Amino acid sequence: MEPYKFSDIEKKWQKRWREQGLFKVDVKNISDKYYCLMMFPYPSAALHVGHGRNYIIGDVVARYKMMRGLTVLTPMGWDAFGLPAENAAIKNGLHPKESTRDNITMMKRQMGSWGVEYDWDREVTSCLPDYYKWTQWIFLKLFEKGLAYRKKAFVNWCPSCNTVLANEQVTDGSCERCDTRVEQKELEQWFFRITDYAQRLIDDLDKLDEWPEKVRIMQRNWIGRSQGVDIDFPVADSDRTLTCFTTRVDTIYGCTYMVLAAEHPMIEELIADSPEKDRIMEFVREVRSESRIERVQTAGEKRGLFTGRYVINRINGRKIPLWIADYVLMEYGTGAVMAVPAHDQRDFEFAKKYGLPVEVVIDDPAEHIDAGKMTEAYEDEGILTGSAQFDGMKSPDAMGAIAGHMEKEGIGGRAVHYKLRDWLISRQRYWGAPIPVVYCDSCGIVPVPEDRLPVFLPEGVEFRPTGESPLKDAPDFVKTDCPSCGGPARREIDTMDTFVDSSWYFLRYISPRLDDRPFDTEDVNNWLPVDQYIGGVEHAILHLLYSRFITKVLYDARYVGFDEPFKRLFTQGMIIKNGAKMSKSKGNVVSPDSLIEKYGADTVRLYTLFIGPPEKDAEWSDRGVEGAYRFLKRVWNLLGVLDAAPGSGGDEDARKSLLRKMHQTIKKVTGDIDGSFHFNTAISAIMELVNRVYAGLSEKGEGCYEKKCIEEVLRNTALLLAPFVPHIAEEIHGRMGGTPESGSETKTSIFKCTWPAFREDMLEADMVTVPVQINGKLRSTIEMPRNLEQKKIQEIVESDEKIKVWLAGKEARKWIILPEKLVNIVV
RNA sequence: GCGGAUGUGGCGGAACUGGCAGACGCGCUGGCCUUAGGAGCCAGUGGUUUUACCGUGGGGGUUCAAAUCCCUCCAUCCGCACCA
Numbered sequence: 085m086e087p088y089k090f091s092d093i094e095k096k097w098q099k100r101w102r103e104q105g106l107f108k109v110d111v112k113n114i115s116d117k118y119y120c121l122m123m124f125p126y127p128s129a130a131l132h133v134g135h136g137r138n139y140i141i142g143d144v145v146a147r148y149k150m151m152r153g154l155t156v157l158t159p160m161g162w163d164a165f166g167l168p169a170e171n172a173a174i175k176n177g178l179h180p181k182e183s184t185r186d187n188i189t190m191m192k193r194q195m196g197s198w199g200v201e202y203d204w205d206r207e208v209t210s211c212l213p214d215y216y217k218w219t220q221w222i223f224l225k226l227f228e229k230g231l232a233y234r235k236k237a238f239v240n241w242c243p244s245c246n247t248v249l250a251n252e253q254v255t256d257g258s259c260e261r262c263d264t265r266v267e268q269k270e271l272e273q274w275f276f277r278i279t280d281y282a283q284r285l286i287d288d289l290d291k292l293d294e295w296p297e298k299v300r301i302m303q304r305n306w307i308g309r310s311q312g313v314d315i316d317f318p319v320a321d322s323d324r325t326l327t328c329f330t331t332r333v334d335t336i337y338g339c340t341y342m343v344l345a346a347e348h349p350m351i352e353e354l355i356a357d358s359p360e361k362d363r364i365m366e367f368v369r370e371v372r373s374e375s376r377i378e379r380v381q382t383a384g385e386k387r388g389l390f391t392g393r394y395v396i397n398r399i400n401g402r403k404i405p406l407w408i409a410d411y412v413l414m415e416y417g418t419g420a421v422m423a424v425p426a427h428d429q430r431d432f433e434f435a436k437k438y439g440l441p442v443e444v445v446i447d448d449p450a451e452h453i454d455a456g457k458m459t460e461a462y463e464d465e466g467i468l469t470g471s472a473q474f475d476g477m478k479s480p481d482a483m484g485a486i487a488g489h490m491e492k493e494g495i496g497g498r499a500v501h502y503k504l505r506d507w508l509i510s511r512q513r514y515w516g517a518p519i520p521v522v523y524c525d526s527c528g529i530v531p532v533p534e535d536r537l538p539v540f541l542p543e544g545v546e547f548r549p550t551g552e553s554p555l556k557d558a559p560d561f562v563k564t565d566c567p568s569c570g571g572p573a574r575r576e577i578d579t580m581d582t583f584v585d586s587s588w589y590f591l592r593y594i595s596p597r598l599d600d601r602p603f604d605t606e607d608v609n610n611w612l613p614v615d616q617y618i619g620g621v622e623h624a625i626l627h628l629l630y631s632r633f634i635t636k637v638l639y640d641a642r643y644v645g646f647d648e649p650f651k652r653l654f655t656q657g658m659i660i661k662n663g664a665k666m667s668k669s670k671g672n673v674v675s676p677d678s679l680i681e682k683y684g685a686d687t688v689r690l691y692t693l694f695i696g697p698p699e700k701d702a703e704w705s706d707r708g709v710e711g712a713y714r715f716l717k718r719v720w721n722l723l724g725v726l727d728a729a730p731g732s733g734g735d736e737d738a739r740k741s742l743l744r745k746m747h748q749t750i751k752k753v754t755g756d757i758d759g760s761f762h763f764n765t766a767i768s769a770i771m772e773l774v775n776r777v778y779a780g781l782s783e784k785g786e787g788c789y790e791k792k793c794i795e796e797v798l799r800n801t802a803l804l805l806a807p808f809v810p811h812i813a814e815e816i817h818g819r820m821g822g823t824p825e826s827g828s829e830t831k832t833s834i835f836k837c838t839w840p841a842f843r844e845d846m847l848e849a850d851m852v853t854v855p856v857q858i859n860g861k862l863r864s865t866i867e868m869p870r871n872l873e874q875k876k877i878q879e880i881v882e883s884d885e886k887i888k889v890w891l892a893g894k895e896a897r898k899w900i901i902l903p904e905k906l907v908n909i910v911v
Numbered sequence: 912g913c914g915g916a917u918g919u920g921g922c923g924g925a926a927c928u929g930g931c932a933g934a935c936g937c938g939c940u941g942g943c944c945u946u947a948g949g950a951g952c953c954a955g956u957g958g959u960u961u962u963a964c965c966g967u968g969g970g971g972g973u974u975c976a977a978a979u980c981c982c983u984c985c986a987u988c989c990g991c992a993c994c995a
Binding site for chain 2: 310909
């Protein structure tokens with residue numbers, strides 16, 4: 085038997101799969117379609133084995149579904165615009181276009197070397213004009229619907245990346261990419277009105293029952309729906325009214341002051357006549373300039389200032405002071421808060437600090453609260469007190485009653501607010517799709533007409549970030565004609581957030597080369613929603629929320645006929661090395677290239693899949709890779725076992741038992757893949773099957789399996805292994821003469837073969853081994869025939885030597901007999 | 912603070928609706944083979960004071976029977992966080 089030459093085998097089959105067009109799909113053929121999608125990567129650096137996990141899982145699913153007879157579409161592309169590529173380009177002094185191109189070449193080679201295959205005819209690259217033309221088209225559609233707009237707002241600014249960031253790209257007050265503290269800047273920026281879709285984005289999460297619960301919860305929390313009441317407070321000695329939002333309207337009678345956010349637009353007007361005006365404005369400016377993180381860090385130490393003005397709480401006619409404080413956020417609710425110190429911890433701390441009254445209006449049903457003795461706010465629900473006609477009501481009832489009363493009296497009304505804010509999509513950076521808008525002195529903001537797309541990103545631009553878009557220095561780009569009046573106009577110089585690019589790429593794969601439309605609606609409707617989406621949890625909020633939003637917008641505009649893009653989502657865990665996530669900076673990156681050279685792609689694939697449940701993080705071990713390699717050699721050597729097997733004869737028991745194991749394995753592997761991608765246990769089952777062959781040979785002798793038997797087992801083993809380790813499976817299959825159906829030397833690909841089916845009648849032996857317990861403790865195992873009556877089972881157990889010893893001198897009080905499973909005797 | 916997850920040998924991890932804990936792999940031990948072994952094969956491998964007992968983060972409970980169900984506590988990780 086020749087040795088396992090993985091390198092030759094893998095190169096041969098990778099070449100052949102491409103020649104055969106194994107992964108090529110005609111989208112017009114929609115019979116039994118299966119759209120298997122991996123999140124497309126940033127082409128920013130070489131892939132490591134952690135990245136590989138994602139592609140390998142996807143490849144397993146694709147190949148498995150293929151063997152189940154489905155038409156499988158698996159495309160791949162490149163999320164090629166954006167800061168990672170640009171920053172890397174700056175560092176290497178290369179134009180991002182070139183570094184991106186080089187990285188794509190490298191990554192494509194790496195994917196190929198893993199044996200991970202795609203329909204490369206559908207490759208999309210988001211930084212190329214034939215793609216970003218349609219990203220710009222998406223922008224225009226949102227603009228048309230009033231969903232893209234420009235406004236001046238306090239926005240997150242990363243001083244290192246020199247650009248604004250979306251709320252979603254700020255983690256712990258720092259830039260998600262470079263970890264620099266994010267500042268607040270008031271700038272005019274482009275936004276997408278995702279908040280219009282907040283409710284639908286929450287509601288439709290219920291439809292996504294094949295998504296991980298964790299991701300759905302994260303999205304729900306991020307959107308952050310709160311139900312409550314908006315209450316109007318007229319400003320005393322003024323015709324103005326301040327509205328505030330509360331979720332605890334039952335505490336309204338305990339409101340002893342009101343607080344505004346420093347960014348509240350009415351502040352200047354309200355304090356215009358105040359003698360303290362300058363001092364107040366100084367405070368306001370100070371708070372406004374603080375970064376989010378600074379505000380959070382000083383959370384314990386709340387600061388505020390009295391405005392000198394009062395507002396009227398109309399439910400009781402009470403005049404309460406109006407303050408400004410750093411703990412109120414302008415972005416949430418209305419930027420004004422009714423403060424109830426007795427029942428809100430923040431208000432309580434603030435009131436204590438500034439000597440504002442604390443009045444209990446919700447009593448603890450368990451123990452009466454004395455306002456004077458409180459050390460912290462009572463935030464639970466309870467019984468109303470000091471609340472006029474609502475006294476004695478329970479909080480939940482009171483909320484309804486008070487809200488109703490307010491609506492009747494015109495004091496306020498029920499309202500829903502969301503934490504979700506509009507998506508800031510403009511970036512002051514070079515490497516992105518230009519926003520297709522021009523500014524005309526006479527017409528204002530004018531969208532670039534569809535027939536003039538794409539707005540090309542100019543190439544000869546110094547792209548180092550300066551804080552303003554580098555495109556301002558490209559005069560040929562900036563100067564243009566107004567599409568509306570033809571007069572002189574200038575182009576928008578900001579580019580779009582890369583998350584816009586990635587929010588629709590899964591549609592483009594269906595019609596990647598169309599040049600008059602972004603995609604063909606009919607084809608897209610046939611192929612989407614995506615049957616299986618696979619990627620990292622890090623996109624649980626950003627990318628997955630944006631994609632859902634854009635899909636809904638396109639659905640409303642009737643460009644697509646579905647309102648959720650991804651039917652089933654799988655988020656794989658990270659690969660850890662030495663206790664940390666693999667990263668260049670930590671120096672714990674395991675490169676696949678040398679491993680593949682040493683052991684072969686199949687070994688690396690097998691180990692990656694065997695390492696643990698794919699949805700969980702897993703620690704990489706180079707030793708474990710050797711174990712996978714050892715197993716594949718044992719599989720390979722089965723070809724030698726087949727050669728040596730006698731043409732007839734053999735041991736009947738060995739044969740039966742092996743075939744039974746084979747059918748059990750087929751059942752187990754099929755269930756593990758279909759259910760929830762339990763590849764690790766599927767592989768261990770195949771290992772058991774292979775071990776059984778060798779165990780039989782060593783126990784019963786070399787000739788115990790006749791050729792036919794080994795042939796059947798090996799053929800099925802190859803089929804079961806094919807999705808995981810496609811090259812060796814294909815080679816074994818080929819050496820055994822291709823498909824049995826063809827009966828020829830044509831060497832039909834194993835992936836054109838049907839996934840093996842198990843025979844129900846072959847799963848179980850005539851005899852079963854039944855564990856026997858006494859008082860729940862295992863005392864014996866007895867082999868007995870199936871289908872026995874309870875009485876008969878009891879007889880057999882009672883005659884067992886071991887059990888006899890245990891029962892001697894004791895009285896069996898109760899027999900629990902589960903036929904063919906277990907016997908427990910209580911003594 | 913809120914939300915979510917996880918906790919099983921020396922290690923990665925198995926265990927379906929409660930029913931033989933530790934499958935499979937790594938590592939380790941011993942043996943065979945070999946000029947040699949970072950190759951291959953075979954056997955063993957949770958712990959202990961080994962007729963038996965103890966063992967799934969700790970404590971308690973339900974049950975004939977608990978890694979699995981209930982209560983409680985602890986630890987670690989992840990996400991969100993002054994959200995009114």
